Amino acid sequence: EVQLVESGGGLVQPGGSRRLACAASGFTFTNYWINWVRQAPGKGLVWVARIRGDGGRPQYADSVKGRFSISRDTADNTVVLQMNSLRAEDTALYYCARAYADWHGLDVWGQGTTVTVSS
């Protein structure tokens, strides 16, 4: 079964850090881009970051550039989103989702993991 499973969410103080992971199974991991998309409570979808199948070309939304870092570990089919200098506006449900190419849609999504930034 094709599956993406996020982990690592939780409560973090403003200015703090959090590491999210996206574990992939059921497909050839290196053939797909992995994206992170977030959704604040009651709000729409916002793309956050993505990385190519071979670990190249990490890309970020302007709102997280310089604070978030995306990487992938092909040994265990995992993509990590390292989030630093967190702000209240980063509070959201974070989804990882795959795309076959950078121009393709996100055809498989995980269930999401919630990050709450609050003191």
Next chain:
Amino acid sequence: DIQMSQSPSSLSASIGDRVTITCRASQSVSRTVNWYQQKPGKVPKFLMYTVPKLQSGESADPSRFSASGSETDFTLTINSLQPEDFGTYYCQQTYSGPPTFGGGTKVEI
């Protein structure tokens, strides 16, 4: 970055109606727009790409859903709206730069 704006932000329609959702890009994105459906409390689902059958993983019922457009103006049409079609629909451009989403259109039955 390319901005995507959707209209309307919400609509109410009856079963059997034809519904059209519009998405406008701030600059040309060729035909590279994807559509998603999200039901309350659920994970977004990839509906379709502007060019039919060019991508795998599309979940839209082709007998009722169609997508069209090019350059800056795109539409998602639902023919004969069904009860299971309620939810919020998002467009997304994957043509250039950050793959930005529109703000969403909430469809109520």
